[in-house]
Amino acid sequence: MEPEPALSSKDAPLGQSSPSAQMAFSNAVEDEVVIQATKMNKFYGDKHILKDVDFHVQKREVVALIGPSGSGKSTLIRCLNGLEKHTNGEICIYGHTLDPQMSVKQLSYIRREVGMVFQQFNLFPHMTVLQNIIEAPMQVRKMAKKHAIDMAEVLLDKVGLASKRDVYPNRLSGGQKQRVAIARALAMQPQALLFDEPTSALDPELVGEVLKVMRDLAEEGMTMVVVTHEMQFARDVSDRVVFIADGVIMEQGDPQELFRRPQQERTKLFLERVLSTLP
């Protein structure tokens, strides 16, 4: 059975409240597609992982990507910054076409625009918190050290970790590590952030502090794609939820709407399983 076609073309109607009604808020989603994958396919050998995926993100939009394990959520967002090479289809990121043949150097220009936050944090263990944050701005953006440090301190303040400035990552809790990872990604001043299950490796009591930082970012109008099992976050913070199963985008739309009245049987089954715990 073919899933509903996703919104793909740049001037498709957006199925949300009209942009003008939201313009008053700084975090209002703008009617401008900044990340777009069209008819994207991904194979690992013979395994067809992503199937004709049409996926787009608008400026200032927060998109939650949900779906069962192994459905291709990580693969999808990793294709969006070139960590995985898509097999065919088109990916357009802030006006750059992302070609699977691109070298790391060519991809660098795209990756400056879209940061990524990983489930396992991937902080640099041989560097202090401050060094983790200033490394890329200095190496990639050629920012002066003093300027980079000033900016890092502002970011550390923002994620509530100013006191951990000179500590090595192995001294931090999981929640603190992930907040540093977010600050590190922000230090590159990206236009958008991709999150791959940012809270899945955390003890339950540490999830909240990371979600709070993400919520703040969303409120400031950061464009975000969040792969998550946190349905409450998806429902309360995201502007749109995309449900993916077996490498196919099954259904997407307004979170309240989609959670209350899923159109597809697959979505219904999935939500029944994961929503049972929601208040």
Added chain:
Amino acid sequence: MQAVLSALPDFLQGTLNTLIYCLASFPIALGLGLVLALMCASPFVWLRGPARFFIEVIRGTPIIAQILLLYYGVGAVLVQFDLSTLANSWTAGITSLALNYAAYEAEVFRAGLGSVDPGQNEAAFSLGMTSDQSFVRIIVPQAIPLMIPPLVNDFIYMLKDSAVISVIAGTDLTSVMSIYTRRYSSDQMPFYMLAMVLYFALSLPIAQIGRYFEKRLRAAL
């Protein structure tokens, strides 16, 4: 006992020479080993192929055969080209130790670099860093503490392997020992013992220094 005491200065000179052989060879082996490791990791078969071939040949043949080939084979060629000043046991010894250990250090580099979490490269790439930047700033600093124990081990092996230089009449500790055991063929034992003590005296502090640096570098990981 008198004979041993009078031999001591020669043995100490031999010990020093052994150390010099190794201190000269090891850095070359490290440099060449790194080049070989990078060649092996290359996507181009014309880089990968020769590097693998070199490593397999070196690891698959006895070092004693390698040093004899270098000394007599390459030595003869050097003489042909009026480079006979280069054809001596020092150059042959250092070259063969360096080439031999380059093959082993290449494996140490490959294993060390390979055991850094791939997520580190992904994080660096996601921040827009290039392969070179990630390699130098992120991967290598994390690989070094992992590589120190095998590198120190190999240096100690090299100290002992350098005894092979005695087959081309070098000036290392084993060469000195051979001279004395031949001279005092009725009472060789003390000279063997003395050589062993001196080899041990060389390797022990090196193992200690290695452990110290490993501990310090690992502290943050």
